[in-house]
Each structure stands twice: as structure tokens, then as C-alpha cells.
Amino acid sequence: MTKKEITRHDGRKWNETRTISAQAGVIPQADGSAVFTIGNSTAYAAVYGPQELHPRFMQNPKTGILRCHYNMLPFSGPGSRGRPGPNRRSQEISMVTQNALSPVVDLTDYPNSVVDVHIEFTQTDAGSRCAGICAAAIALADAGIVMKDLVSAVAVGHLDGTVVIDLDGEEEHFDGEVADIPIAIIPSTGEVTLLQMDGLTQPELIIEAIKRGREEIEVITKVQRDALLKKFSSEITGVQEAKTALKKILSEEKK
Amino acid sequence: MTAKLHIQERQIVVPGQVLATGLEYLPSKGTYRHNDTIRANRIGLVQIDGKVIKTIPLAGRYLPKRGDTVVGRISDVLISGWRVDLHTMVDSVLSLKEATNEYIKRGEDLTRYFALDDWISCKITQVTSQNLVDVSMRGPGLFKLEGGTIIEVDSQKVPRIIGARGSMVRMLKKATDCNVVVGQNGVIWIKGEPDMEVIVIRSIRLIEQNSHLQGLTETIKEFLEDLTGNEVE
Numbered sequence: 001m002t003k004k005e006i007t008r009h010d011g012r013k014w015n016e017t018r019t020i021s022a023q024a025g026v027i028p029q030a031d032g033s034a035v036f037t038i039g040n041s042t043a044y045a046a047v048y049g050p051q052e053l054h055p056r057f058m059q060n061p062k063t064g065i066l067r068c069h070y071n072m073l074p075f076s077g078p079g080s081r082g083r084p085g086p087n088r089r090s091q092e093i094s095m096v097t098q099n100a101l102s103p104v105v106d107l108t109d110y111p112n113s114v115v116d117v118h119i120e121f122t123q124t125d126a127g128s129r130c131a132g133i134c135a136a137a138i139a140l141a142d143a144g145i146v147m148k149d150l151v152s153a154v155a156v157g158h159l160d161g162t163v164v165i166d167l168d169g170e171e172e173h174f175d176g177e178v179a180d181i182p183i184a185i186i187p188s189t190g191e192v193t194l195l196q197m198d199g200l201t202q203p204e205l206i207i208e209a210i211k212r213g214r215e216e217i218e219v220i221t222k223v224q225r226d227a228l229l230k231k232f233s234s235e236i237t238g239v240q241e242a243k244t245a246l247k248k249i250l251s252e253e254k255k
Numbered sequence: 256m257t258a259k260l261h262i263q264e265r266q267i268v269v270p271g272q273v274l275a276t277g278l279e280y281l282p283s284k285g286t287y288r289h290n291d292t293i294r295a296n297r298i299g300l301v302q303i304d305g306k307v308i309k310t311i312p313l314a315g316r317y318l319p320k321r322g323d324t325v326v327g328r329i330s331d332v333l334i335s336g337w338r339v340d341l342h343t344m345v346d347s348v349l350s351l352k353e354a355t356n357e358y359i360k361r362g363e364d365l366t367r368y369f370a371l372d373d374w375i376s377c378k379i380t381q382v383t384s385q386n387l388v389d390v391s392m393r394g395p396g397l398f399k400l401e402g403g404t405i406i407e408v409d410s411q412k413v414p415r416i417i418g419a420r421g422s423m424v425r426m427l428k429k430a431t432d433c434n435v436v437v438g439q440n441g442v443i444w445i446k447g448e449p450d451m452e453v454i455v456i457r458s459i460r461l462i463e464q465n466s467h468l469q470g471l472t473e474t475i476k477e478f479l480e481d482l483t484g485n486e487v488e
Contacts, residue, residue, distance in 0.1 A: 031315075032314065049316070052344050104270075106296070109318060111384070111385050112345070112386070144297055144314030144316070144411065147296060147297065148289070148296050149270055149294070150269070150270055188294060189289070225272065228269045229267055242457050242478070243478065243481060243482065245457075246453065247482070
């Protein structure tokens with residue numbers, strides 16, 4: 001069933017994701033940050049903390065907590081300006097993102113504190129919660145948070161009974177039977193930390209789709225790891241720039 | 256199952272990366288065992304000591320530790336002491352008797368000694384399990400920081416800024432004739448000629464940017480010699 005060749009509107013194969021790229025350390029002021037792009041969905045994640053947690057009633061004396069904020073920018077949609085600020089949908093996705101990331105982070109060294117994860121989208125074209133989770137995992141590692149592994153996520157699904165990986169916006173609105181199943185997985189253990197579904201499907205299709213998703217997760221994990229490794233290049237940088245900038249400042253002062 | 260090492264000394268690793276397989280190797284700080292593999296649990300540089308594998312963190316906020324010298328800001332005046340902001344998740348307390356040798360009368364205005372927004376260098380005397388911190392100013396090199404410039408750096412990079420047995424910070428002080436206090440919490444106080452302060456700040460930023468690389472002392476030495484025109488030992 002899955003091997004049936006279908007043509008997707010953008011020419012991808014059934015098991016092909018859109019172009020993926022990632023970069024760590026894009027927001028200097030944050031403790032950790034990352035941008036993760038899959039096709040036309042771009043997620044920026046910034047991590048602040050561990051820091052003091054307010055309101056105080058949320059404090060947990062046994063461990064620090066993770067707090068995620070998911071937000072789509074008003075211009076990120078298909079063209080019309082969205083209503084800014086939190087809404088029912090973003091609150092739900094903030095919660096599932098938090099649940100997807102919490103199993104890997106260990107904040108027992110930081111009682112009563114919080115790690116804030118802000119995820120913002122400059123453009124969205126389906127698969128945004130998966131992109132957000134991928135970006136947040138890189139940003140958390142970049143912030144030096146103790147975590148047993150990264151978390152990688154991808155959307156799987158089917159179009160009229162054919163399993164496909166990483167549905168885009170047009171495919172989600174496919175005229176026929178369609179299902180969109182975002183999954184997040186801890187690569188080292190294979191544990192699933194996020195599994196949702198939207199649409200119509202059969203049990204066999206879900207099992208098949210998740211199996212294919214697991215294979216694709218490995219590719220995404222590699223992109224995430226490479227982004228982190230790339231941030232710490234192996235050459236001493238910035239010496240010459242600092243020298244020339246400083247010399248200029250000092251000579252101007254003498255005048 | 257044969258033991259196998261998957262990484263080299265001083266290699267950069269990311270959370271979840273397999274460092275070694277087999278039960279022969281032992282996980283230490285920054286690593287954990289998962290079945291028969293040892294994996295990293297934070298971004299860091301690998302250090303292998305015989306059969307023990309650990310990682311030196313490359314990022315992360317400061318976690319208060321007893322005995323650390325830190326630089327903090329007076330954030331509040333209490334009934335018998337001061338609250339000090341150390342740029343961690345909880346504030347610390349400097350009690351009256353740890354602050355000064357002078358006799359302070361009951362009910363006296365404590366801002367005469369330390370006012371809000373004053374900066375001090377102090378030592379951490381106690382950290383509880385809930386990360387409540389007590390600091391003291393009794394000891395050599397602990398004083399009120401008057402004038403100068405305060406900068407913040409990543410606290411994980413402080414060991415490189417101080418250098419082996421203080422070599423790096425000694426070089427900075429000597430080359431620029433500035434007074435420099437480096438707090439383990441990543442707050443640094445610099446006081447000297449304005450030009451020289453700028454050179455120290457830029458040098459520290461360079462160290463911070465390249466802290467995971469070897470041969471930094473030589474590069475910074477050249478940098479300082481070029482900018483100050485003085486020979487550095």
C-alpha cells in the first residue's frame with residue numbers, strides 16, 4: 001500500500017521531507033537559541049533560564065520546571081493578517097510542546113526555578129508544532145540545559161490511503177481522506193513524546209505512518225546535532241576584527 | 256561485548272551522543288549510562304581520564320557553589336543585612352556581621368555601608384539544597400567595587416578568563432594596568448584608564464568567543480601587545 005507511487009503537488013516522493021535546515025545560537029541575548037526550517041515553516045526558539053519562577057505558586061521545591069510558549073506571528077500565515085497573541089490553539093500547542101520536551105530535560109539541580117522556551121514562527125505552512133519542537137530541542141541544548149537527548153519531530157500521514165511524510169499546507173487541505181499525525185521521538189530510546197492526529201484514517205495506516213516517521217526522525221536528529229556542533233567552530237575567530245575596531249576607536253579618541 | 260570509545264579527547268559532543276559502548280567505561284559528570292552505552296547529557300568538551308569519561312560544559316547559567324568568589328549587586332536592604340543579586344535564579348543574603356568589622360548600632364541606616372545598586376565582590380559561604388545562598392565579605396580581596404565598569408560573560412567561560420593559576424587575568428592586569436575582579440558567576444569588574452578598560456573588555460569577549468580552543472593565551476598576548484604597545488612578559 002505504501003509503495004504505491006503517487007505524485008505530490010510539489011514533486012516530492014512519498015517518503016521525502018521538504019528541505020530542512022537548522023542553525024544554533026541565532027539570538028545572542030538568549031541563553032540558548034535556534035532556528036529550524038522545514039519547507040516554508042520557520043521556527044525560532046529562544047531559551048532563558050534557569051531563572052526565578054513567578055508566579056510563586058507555580059514553584060516546585062523538588063525540581064525546576066519547563067515552560068513553553070508557542071506563537072505564530074501575525075504575518076506568518078497564508079497572507080491575511082492573523083490576530084496576534086495567545087489563542088486556544090496556541091495554548092494547546094504550548095502544552096503539548098512542553099509535554100514533548102519535559103521527558104528529556106533534568107532540572108533537579110534548579111529547584112523553584114523555570115526554564116522558559118519561547119517559540120515564534122515567521123512563516124508557517126503546516127508541520128509547525130514539529131518544527132517548533134525541533135528548534136526548541138536545539139535551543140535547550142545550546143543553553144547548556146542537562147538533557148538526556150534531543151527530541152526530534154516530524155509530521156506523517158496519508159493521502160487517500162497512501163502514507164506520506166511531512167505534509168505541507170496544501171496536502172493538509174487535500175480533497176479526500178487525509179490524516180495528519182505529528183510525532184515527536186527521543187532518538188536514543190525511541191520513546192514517543194508527542195502523538196496527535198487530525199483527519200480520517202485506519203489503524204493499519206497509523207501504524208505504518210509512525211513506522212515511516214521513525215526512519216525520517218534519524219535524518220532530522222542529524223540536522224539538529226550538526227547545527228549544534230557547527231556553532232563551535234575549530235578556529236580562533238574574531239581577533240582581527242576586534243583589533244581593527246579597537247584601533248579605530250582608540251585613534252579617534254586621541255584626536 | 257567489547258568496549259569501544261566513539262570520541263576523542265577534547266571533542267565537542269551534544270546531548271544524547273554516544274561516547275562509548277561496553278561496560279568497561281564509567282560515566283562521570285555530564286554523561287550518563289543508557290543500557291551498554293555512555294551518552295552525553297549536555298553540550299560540552301569530552302575529557303577522558305583512564306576509564307572515566309566526563310564532559311566540561313560549554314554553556315549554561317551559573318550554579319552557586321560554596322567557596323566561589325562572585326561579583327554581585329545590592330538589590331535590597333533588609334532588616335539586618337543586604338540582598339545581593341548574583342545573576343542566578345535566586346538572590347543571596349549578606350548578613351551584617353559578614354559585611355563589615357565596624358560596630359553597627361541597632362536601627363542604623365544600612366545604606367551608609369552599602370546602598371542599592373552598589374557592586375561588591377564577595378565569597379559564597381553556604382548553599383542549601385534549595386539553592387538559597389549566603390555570602391560573606393570577610394577575606395582577602397573582597398571589597399566594595401567603586402567606579403569602573405561591570406560586564407557580564409557566560410559563567411562557563413570564567414575558568415578560561417582566569418587562566419591556569421590566574422595566568423590570563425594576571426596578563427590582562429599587567430598589560431593594561433587595570434584592576435580586574437572576575438566573579439565565578441560571570442560578572443567582571445574592571446577599573447583603569449578608559450582606553451585600557453575598553454581593551455580589557457574586548458580581550459575578554461575574544462576569550463569568551465573562543466574559549467573552547469587551545470592556544471588562546473598566545474593569541475591574547477599578541478592582541479594586547481599590538482594594542483597597548485607594551486611588551487607583555
